Amino acid sequence: xxxxxxxxxxxxxxxxxxxxxxxxxxxxxxxxxxxxxxxxxxxxxxxxxxxxxxxxxxxxxxxxxxxxxxxxxxxxxxxxxxxxxxxxxxxxxxxxxxxxxxxxxxxxxxxxxxxxxxxxxxxxxxxxxxxxxxxxxxxxxxxxxxxxxxxxxxxxxxxxxxxxxxxxxxxxxxxxxxxxxxxxxxxxxxxxxxxxxxxxxxxxxxxxxxxxxxxxxxxxxxxxxxxxxxxxxxxxxxxxxxxxxxxxxxxxxxxxxxxxxxxxxxxxxxxxxxxxxxxxxxxxxxxxxxxxxxxxxxxxxxxxxxxxxxxxxxxxxxx
Numbered sequence: 001x002x003x004x005x006x007x008x009x010x011x012x013x014x015x016x017x018x019x020x021x022x023x024x025x026x027x028x029x030x031x032x033x034x035x036x037x038x039x040x041x042x043x044x045x046x047x048x049x050x051x052x053x054x055x056x057x058x059x060x061x062x063x064x065x066x067x068x069x070x071x072x073x074x075x076x077x078x079x080x081x082x083x084x085x086x087x088x089x090x091x092x093x094x095x096x097x098x099x100x101x102x103x104x105x106x107x108x109x110x111x112x113x114x115x116x117x118x119x120x121x122x123x124x125x126x127x128x129x130x131x132x133x134x135x136x137x138x139x140x141x142x143x144x145x146x147x148x149x150x151x152x153x154x155x156x157x158x159x160x161x162x163x164x165x166x167x168x169x170x171x172x173x174x175x176x177x178x179x180x181x182x183x184x185x186x187x188x189x190x191x192x193x194x195x196x197x198x199x200x201x202x203x204x205x206x207x208x209x210x211x212x213x214x215x216x217x218x219x220x221x222x223x224x225x226x227x228x229x230x231x232x233x234x235x236x237x238x239x240x241x242x243x244x245x246x247x248x249x250x251x252x253x254x255x256x257x258x259x260x261x262x263x264x265x266x267x268x269x270x271x272x273x274x275x276x277x278x279x280x281x282x283x284x285x286x287x288x289x290x291x292x293x294x295x296x297x298x299x300x301x302x303x304x305x306x307x308x309x310x311x312x313x314x315x316x317x318x319x
Contacts, residue, residue, distance in 0.1 A: 006165060009172040011091045012184070016084045017275050018175045028085035034283045035078045041290030042067035048303045055299060058136040059125070059240075062118045063293060065145070066247070069114060070286035073107040076100060077282050081177040094168075097179035098160050104180060104282075105202075106156045111251060112210040113148035118244050119217040126237050127224045155202050162195050176275055211252055218245070243296040247289050254281040 016024055045067040049055045077100070083089040092100070125132050159181055166188035176183050185195040218241070225237045258278050294300050 007167050007169050008094050008164075009168050011093050011172065012097050012179065012187075013090045013173045014080070014084055014092055014177060014179070015090060015173055015175050016081075016177050017272055019272050024085040028082055031078065031085070031279065031283065032082060034287045035074055035082075038074050038283065038286040038290075039071060041294070042071045042286065044304060044307070045290045045293065045300070048300060048307060052303055055303065058121050058141055059118065060300075061141060062114055062121060066111065066114045066118070067290060069107050069111045070289055073104070073111065074282055074286045076103045076107065077178040077279070081279065084177060092179065097174075097184055098163050100179045101163065101181050101184060102156050102160055104178070105159060106152050108255065109152045109155060109202075109206045110148060112207050113144075113151070115244075115248055115251060116210045116213050117144050117148070119214040119248075122241050122244060123217040123221055125240070126221050151206075155206060158198060162198060166190050166192065166195075175271060177279055180278070207252070207255065214248060239296075243293050246292050246296075247285070250285040250288055250292075254285065 017027070020027065046064050049060045049064045080089075080092065080100070121136060124135060128135070163181070163184055166185065167190050168187055169189045171187055174183050174187065181195065181199055185192045221237075221241060225234050228234045228237065254277065258274070258281050294304050
């Protein structure tokens with residue numbers, strides 16, 4: 001029994017979007033534009049916050065972490081998708097498929113942790129303003145990040161073992177643009193009930209609980225803001241939360257729709273729509289998040305405008 005090895009293929013074939021092979025090159029144009037926009041926007045956000053001492057505040061530090069996660073999330077999937085569309089590079093190694101799957105889940109859960117932290121930050125800033133600066137110190141933020149990282153590693157690492165233990169003696173063709181847990185597990189020639197149950201547990205224990213905590217935080221925030229006597233103060237408090245609420249909506253709604261469609265609605269939803277929406281989920285939120293914060297947050301908008309002016313003036317002097 002000790003000498004028995006589980007059969008694994010050397011590689012999988014990522015087929016892209018089945019039925020839309022003729023449109024792959026056309027689809028690559030919006031995919032590439034959105035990816036480049038996401039990279040530029042998030043890199044600018046990180047650069048602006050990282051180089052301005054006036055923005056070294058908890059809210060902006062969490063935003064910088066969110067931008068880093070957005071870059072990692074889109075970069076985990078989109079380059080391979082573009083290689084499929086442009087060069088018909090369908091092959092991905094077995095180990096590479098597992099790594100890609102784990103990275104996608106890790107980044108998703110880490111973004112969820114950051115969004116909860118941002119909601120808690122807004123709750124404390126609005127409901128407990130007198131103790132905010134003494135509570136949200138650098139060491140406190142490091143503790144939050146460390147706890148989030150440890151939680152993510154403990155939750156996501158079992159995915160690798162659950163996928164590696166399965167035998168793959170049938171097809172090695174994945175009808176998707178990137179590897180994900182269930183698309184990979186569905187190719188196994190064995191019972192995958194454990195994989196299904198564990199995926200549901202993680203979705204409920206991580207994103208589900210995080211979303212509940214965010215909703216509770218904002219219910220308390222809204223109640224506190226409505227008690228303010230000044231309409232100007234109420235407007236200012238709500239304005240500090242608008243950007244975060246938009247980002248939460250962009251993050252959770254596509255994610256839960258994709259999750260439900262993959263497990264419940266696969267008979268009623270076409271494979272093309274599901275795969276396109278899965279790519280939309282890893283592209284659109286990372287592209288929109290920096291735009292939302294740069295438009296809605298005056299401090300960031302001013303710093304970005306100042307940086308762009310300096311770059312343009314510098315280019316003009318060189319000419």
